[in-house]
Amino acid sequence: MVEHDIVIVGGGLAGLSAALNAAPGLDIAVISKVHPLRSHSVAAQGGINAALGNHPEGRDDSWERHAFDTIKGSDYLADQTAAELLCQQAIPMLYELEHLGVPFSRFPGGVIAQRPFGGAGFPRTCYAADRTGLVLLHTLYEQTLSKDVHFYEEWLVTNLVVRDGRCYGLVAYDLQSGEIIPIKARAVIFATGGYGRVYQKSTNALINFGSGIGLAYRAGIPLKDMEFVQFHPTSLYGKNILITEGARGEGGYLINNQGKRFMADYAPSAMELAPRDIVARAIQTEIQKGRGFEGEYVYLDLRHLGKEKIMKRLPGIREICLYFGGLDPIEEPIPIQPAQHYSMGGIDVNEKAASPVEGFYAAGECSCVSVHGANRLGGNSLLEAVVFGKIAGLSASEYVQESQGEDRAARLVNEAAAQLKERINQWLSKESRGNVYQLFHRLKKIMMEKVGIFREKGPLAEALEEIGELRHRYHQLALRSDCLQFYQELVTMMEFEYMLDIAEVITKGALAREETRGSHFRLDFPRRDDQNWLKHTIAEFTPKGPRLTYRPVKITRYQPQERKY
Amino acid sequence: MAKYLFRILRFNPARDEKPYFQEFSYEASEKDSVLDALRSIRDNLDPTLAFRYSCREAVCGACGMVINGQITLACRTILESLKSQVVVIEPLPNFEIQKDLMVDMTPFWKALREIKPFLHPQPEIPEKGYRIEEKQMERIYQFINCILCGCCYSACPVVARGQGYLGPAALAKLYRFVEDPRDKRSFSSWAKVDRPDGVWACDTVFRCHEVCPKNVRPADGIEGLRRKLVVEKIKRLFKKEP
Numbered sequence: 001m002v003e004h005d006i007v008i009v010g011g012g013l014a015g016l017s018a019a020l021n022a023a024p025g026l027d028i029a030v031i032s033k034v035h036p037l038r039s040h041s042v043a044a045q046g047g048i049n050a051a052l053g054n055h056p057e058g059r060d061d062s063w064e065r066h067a068f069d070t071i072k073g074s075d076y077l078a079d080q081t082a083a084e085l086l087c088q089q090a091i092p093m094l095y096e097l098e099h100l101g102v103p104f105s106r107f108p109g110g111v112i113a114q115r116p117f118g119g120a121g122f123p124r125t126c127y128a129a130d131r132t133g134l135v136l137l138h139t140l141y142e143q144t145l146s147k148d149v150h151f152y153e154e155w156l157v158t159n160l161v162v163r164d165g166r167c168y169g170l171v172a173y174d175l176q177s178g179e180i181i182p183i184k185a186r187a188v189i190f191a192t193g194g195y196g197r198v199y200q201k202s203t204n205a206l207i208n209f210g211s212g213i214g215l216a217y218r219a220g221i222p223l224k225d226m227e228f229v230q231f232h233p234t235s236l237y238g239k240n241i242l243i244t245e246g247a248r249g250e251g252g253y254l255i256n257n258q259g260k261r262f263m264a265d266y267a268p269s270a271m272e273l274a275p276r277d278i279v280a281r282a283i284q285t286e287i288q289k290g291r292g293f294e295g296e297y298v299y300l301d302l303r304h305l306g307k308e309k310i311m312k313r314l315p316g317i318r319e320i321c322l323y324f325g326g327l328d329p330i331e332e333p334i335p336i337q338p339a340q341h342y343s344m345g346g347i348d349v350n351e352k353a354a355s356p357v358e359g360f361y362a363a364g365e366c367s368c369v370s371v372h373g374a375n376r377l378g379g380n381s382l383l384e385a386v387v388f389g390k391i392a393g394l395s396a397s398e399y400v401q402e403s404q405g406e407d408r409a410a411r412l413v414n415e416a417a418a419q420l421k422e423r424i425n426q427w428l429s430k431e432s433r434g435n436v437y438q439l440f441h442r443l444k445k446i447m448m449e450k451v452g453i454f455r456e457k458g459p460l461a462e463a464l465e466e467i468g469e470l471r472h473r474y475h476q477l478a479l480r481s482d483c484l485q486f487y488q489e490l491v492t493m494m495e496f497e498y499m500l501d502i503a504e505v506i507t508k509g510a511l512a513r514e515e516t517r518g519s520h521f522r523l524d525f526p527r528r529d530d531q532n533w534l535k536h537t538i539a540e541f542t543p544k545g546p547r548l549t550y551r552p553v554k555i556t557r558y559q560p561q562e563r564k565y
Numbered sequence: 566m567a568k569y570l571f572r573i574l575r576f577n578p579a580r581d582e583k584p585y586f587q588e589f590s591y592e593a594s595e596k597d598s599v600l601d602a603l604r605s606i607r608d609n610l611d612p613t614l615a616f617r618y619s620c621r622e623a624v625c626g627a628c629g630m631v632i633n634g635q636i637t638l639a640c641r642t643i644l645e646s647l648k649s650q651v652v653v654i655e656p657l658p659n660f661e662i663q664k665d666l667m668v669d670m671t672p673f674w675k676a677l678r679e680i681k682p683f684l685h686p687q688p689e690i691p692e693k694g695y696r697i698e699e700k701q702m703e704r705i706y707q708f709i710n711c712i713l714c715g716c717c718y719s720a721c722p723v724v725a726r727g728q729g730y731l732g733p734a735a736l737a738k739l740y741r742f743v744e745d746p747r748d749k750r751s752f753s754s755w756a757k758v759d760r761p762d763g764v765w766a767c768d769t770v771f772r773c774h775e776v777c778p779k780n781v782r783p784a785d786g787i788e789g790l791r792r793k794l795v796v797e798k799i800k801r802l803f804k805k806e807p
Contacts, residue, residue, distance in 0.1 A: 035670075037713055038619040038627040052694075095694045101684030101747070103702055103709050110696030128709070134624060135709060142683040176663065205620045206604075238596065241622045320622060323641050437608035481613045485579055486664045489612040 001410065004029040004150065005400050006393075007170060007185035009157045009212060011036025013133075013382060014364025015191035016140040017389025019149045023397035029150040031157055031172060031183075033207065033491070036141050040193055040205040041385065044133025045316060046246035047115060047125035048097075048386075049379035050090035054111040055123035063087040065121055068558055070380060073119040073275045074373025075518035075528065076560040077225065077536070077553060082351050082369045084556065086380070089387045094126055097386065102139045104128050105313075115249045115313075117378045119275035119565070123249075125379040130244050130316040136382060155181070157212070158494050160188065160219040160360070161416045167219075167360040168406070169413040171420050173494065178484030180424070182417035184409050187359045187396040190216060190347060191389060194365040195502050199340035200448035203235050203242040212366045214498020216347045217505070221355050223539045224368040224551075225345035226502070227509030228519050230376055231453050232341030233279035237297040239324045240339040243317055245378040247302060247334075248272040250313050254283065255299040255333065256291040262298075270565035277375040277519045278565060280338040284453050287337070299333035306330075338453060342381060344372040344519065345506075348538060353392035359399060363392040370536065373553075374518020427493065430478035436492050439470050439477075443496075443503055446470075451507050456523045460511040467503050474500065505539045505546045512548055513537065530560050568592050569644065571606060573614070574655040576662050584662065586653075587611075595645035599632055599652065603639060603666075616666035623778060626714030630666050631655040636716045636776040657719035673715050676735040680758070684742060685750040701746045708741035708786055710779040717773035717783050723766050730766045731758065733773035733783030740786030743793065752797055764790045 004027045008015045011032035022028045032039065051061040066087035071078050098104060098112065105113040105128055116123040128135040144151075152172070158180075159171040170183040192212020196204025217223050233254075234243040248254070254272050256262045266282040267274035274282075283298055292298050302310055302317075307330045310318055314329075321329045346368035353361045353369075364385040371384055450463035474497060479490060515529035516522050534553055539546040569591055576584035589610055593602050600618050607614040619625040621640045628639040633653050635642075644652070660668035717733040718724055724732050736758065742748050743755055758764045764787050773783040 034617075034619055034627065038617075038625040040620065040625075042625050042712075043620050043622060095690050098694050099684075099686050099690045099747075101686070101742075101745070103705065103745070106697055106699045106702065108698070110698050112694060129706075131624070131710070134712070138709075138713075139684075145678055146681070146683045205625065207619045239622075316624075323623065323643075435608070435612070479612075483577065483580065483613060485577070486615040486667060487613070488607065488615065 001182045001184060001413065003184040005185070006187045006189065006396050007031060007183060008189045008191060009170070010039070010191035010193060010364070010366070011141070011151070012039035012041035012191060012193055012364065013137055013140060013385035014389035014392070015189070016137070016144055017386045018189050018191060018363060018393035018396070019144050020140060020147065021390040021393035023401065026397055026400060028148070029152060030144070031152040031155045033154060033156040035153050036151065037137060039137060040208055041133050041137045041382070043205060043242065044136070044382050045130045045242060045244035046117065046249065047127035047132045047379045048094070048136070048382040049117070049120070049124050049377070050094040050126060050383065051087065051122070051124050052091060052094060052112060052114060052126065054107055055114040058114060058122040058124055061122040061124055063091060066090065066124060069120050070371065070377055071373070071558045072563060073375055073377040075375055075563055076530070076534065077228070077373030077517060078371050079369065079554040080556040080558055081554050082371045085351055086371045086384060086387055090383050093383070093387055097136065097139070100139055100143050102128065102135050115246055116273060117249050118245050118273045118279065119270070119377045120379070125246070125249065127246065129312070130246055130314050133382060136386070156491055156494065158215065158420055159416050160215050161413050162219040162221070162357050162360070163412055165356070166358040168409040171413065171417045173490070175486050175491070178487065180417050180421050182413040184413050186400045186403070186405055187361065189392045189396050190360070190362040190366050191364045191392070192366040194343040195499065196340050196343070198444065198447050198499050198503050198506070200444040201235070201240045201337070201339040203232055203240055203339050203341045209495040209499055210343070210366070210502050211495040211498040213346055214501045216362065217501055217539070217541050218498070220541060221357050221360060222348040223345060223505055224348040224536050225370055225373070226505045226539060227513055227537060228344035228374045229340060229506060230276060230342035230344060230519050231280040231338040233276055233283050233338050234300050234336040235339035236320060236325050237335035237337050241320050241324055242341070243300060243320070243334060243336055244314070245276070247300060247314055247317055250309060251305055253301045253304070254279070255301050256286045257293055258291060262286050262291070267565040274565040275375055275377060276341070280453060281521060283338055293335065297335040297337040300336045301333040302329045303331070303333065342376055344368065344370070344374065344376055352395045353388050354395055359403070361392040361396050363388040374520060424490070427477070427479040428482050432478040432480050433476045434473065435480070436474070436477055436489065436496050439473055440492065440496055440499070443467070443470055443499060447503055447506070451510055454521055454523055455510050457511065460507055463507045464504065464511065467500060467507065471500050501541070508546050508548065509537045509539060534560065566592050567595055568650065569602065570651045571602065572651065572653045573665070575665050577664050578662070593644060597644050598640050599642045599644065599654065600628055600639040602644065602652070603654070615664040624712060626712035629657050629714040629716045629719070631657065636720050638714060638716070638778045641778060657715060659719040659721065659724045660715070670715055673718050673732065673734070676731040677713070677738065679731060680735050680739040681750070681754070682735070682738045682742065684745060684748055686747050687749055695747055697746050705741045705744050707781050708737050711737065711781050712779055714778065716776045716778060720772040720776040722770060722772060723768055729762045731763060733787065736764060736790060737781065737783035737786035740789045743790065756794060756797070758790060759794050764794065
């Protein structure tokens with residue numbers, strides 16, 4: 001058995017921020033299913049928001065303006081106290097990150113550079129060219145090497161052990177040894193990231209199954225606002241690799257097959273820099289109306305920015321286009337289409353990153369505080385990961401220092417590990433019927449087609465039924481090899497059940513929410529309905545499927561108004 | 566679509582005496598990456614095939630391997646670019662094989678730890694941040710592109726000799742910090758690399774430059790460290806100790 005004061009699951013930005021900020025003297029471990037530097041945070045490109053006011057056009061910026069933009073961007077579903085906390089903390093956090101070594105791009109005069117981003121009233125997105133996630137993740141990881149943090153790499157957490165409203169630890173599969181390990185922890189922080197790969201077209205890393213969200217849910221922790229799924233407007237056609245919003249922030253145009261900057265029809269004043277939900281729908285609409293190319297994509301044109309600007313500010317985008325698209329954006333426009341990008345919803349936590357279960361915390365994309373509401377603004381996810389990662393580290397430390405361990409913890413985690421071993425043995429002793437990858441590909445297709453950008457009652461109900469059928473087929477599966485070292489099929493078998501749970505919660509929430517808000521667009525209910533739906537969806541696990549309840553949104557000083565850009 | 570023959574090095578230390586090649590005949594799109602093909606083979610033909618991956622966009626550094634003799638990232642190697650219907654895939658050299666295409670990168674991470682790869686800043690965060698001109702940072706920008714994939718380490722002939730050389734990536738990383746205007750580490754703390762298996766071990770044959778998937782030139786950093794060491798030592802020679 002492994003034992004630590006605080007076990008952080010996930011080695012991306014939120015997890016490492018938690019590890020760096022946990023109280024010195026406590027015994028801290030980070031468990032990750034990949035080496036921390038392979039976490040999806042590394043792929044973030046465009047930047048991180050803070051109202052530093054360094055841009056010549058951003059002198060009047062303030063954290064209050066940042067909070068307003070975030071709340072308006074969220075279509076008023078964000079909890080305003082949480083958004084205010086995030087935006088207030090952003091400014092000192094940026095200086096803290098710089099002090100830890102993050103090599104931000106600079107403006108003349110030596111201050112941190114900032115660029116315009118979608119839905120923001122001022123240019124406030126700080127960046128390091130177009131590799132902001134890479135430099136943030138590497139910096140935080142390298143900083144943890146100066147501290148006494150224990151890393152368990154390539155361990156997949158498979159179960160969360162909760163009893164009587166308290167968290168006791170975890171069970172994990174150690175890929176290298178092939179063993180199932182019980183883990184005792186006084187506090188657990190989940191920083192397990194999003195579930196992008198539940199969708200067929202996603203900008204996310206291939207490892208983003210979201211099983212962390214699913215296993216918290218199965219352990220009885222509610223999920224919040226799961227029906228809000230962000231589609232990024234610009235992913236490279238064919239591979240769906242992210243093309244940063246920074247490309248439009250630097251001045252890129254979106255062009256349809258008539259050569260027109262069509263955003264004029266959807267967001268005449270913000271144009272290409274409207275929030276992501278609006279731009280993604282606009283692109284999808286153009287494609288569906290026959291104004292795309294090959295019925296699949298539109299163009300993102302950077303050519304007028306010139307070689308120098310592209311090479312300096314967007315070198316990574318050029319590299320992606322050259323290698324994965326076979327084109328040079330200096331010479332040619334980039335074919336792009338929307339793809340799943342971010343999960344606004346997640347594990348239900350409060351502003352201290354605490355869940356309703358004692359000793360269990362969550363931060364970053366797997367969590368829902370909520371600061372993003374129905375639609376996240378670009379540049380706010382890296383910010384949320386570091387700010388709430390830090391808060392989770394501090395909160396969990398405080399909890400560990402003020403609470404007592406319990407004798408039954410060891411017994412409970414051992415029991416959970418034994419149950420999992422038993423389950424694997426059953427998988428080994430059965431005859432295999434089909435394989436988990438087939439079901440996985442089917443699920444992704446259903447979600448893309450029926451629970452995507454545009455939603456409607458009929459297809460949503462069908463999706464729910466089909467997910468149920470997949471679950472039935474999943475229970476008939478078996479493992480095809482008995483060698484458990486580095487066994488990726490076993491990883492997928494264990495994670496896939498949680499993906500089914502997530503898909504079910506997203507779909508059921510989307511079916512129930514009979515309005516349009518932010519990323520959730522209902523063709524049959526195309527208007528926002530504050531009278532009935534200005535509230536968070538809370539989904540709790542029951543053996544018969546999710547039970548949905550609702551909770552009011554916290555409103556401070558920004559009254560909901562019509563969202564125009 | 567085209568028919569490809571994949572010859573993949575297989576080795577499971579728990580079960581096999583020695584590594585062997587296994588062939589998979591598979592129809593794939595020419596636009597697919599080698600990583601796409603490996604995943605298809607695993608999903609459809611052999612669930613036990615083991616290899617690392619994550620981002621599939623050449624930024625996480627997980628999928629370094631040898632493809633038709635070239636050390637590279639599988640995610641960024643598009644099948645048609647190979648100009649061959651036969652694709653030979655082997656694990657990165659200079660590392661022990663853990664299983665199939667997965668290697669044990671422990672020595673690589675250990676070398677990284679050894680150079681203390683984190684900023685040693687002044688004690689206090691400056692009010693409203695640091696003032697650094699872009700020019701001062703330009704010297705280190707190429708090293709910031711490093712994704713720690715280990716390709717340079719596995720291509721390095723000095724590492725291959727097995728005498729505890731820190732390797733290109735770790736030394737380049739050290740240079741990135743030493744040159745950072747915010748870094749306050751003392752000369753003596755980093756001058757540990759002034760040793761035969763430190764910066765002086767590099768043969769300057771630039772295999773690391775050839776294989777780096779991110780166009781980093783680690784030997785620039787190694788040469789930079791050498792220059793700094795020499796200049797600093799000469800300075801000290803003429804400086805009278807109080």
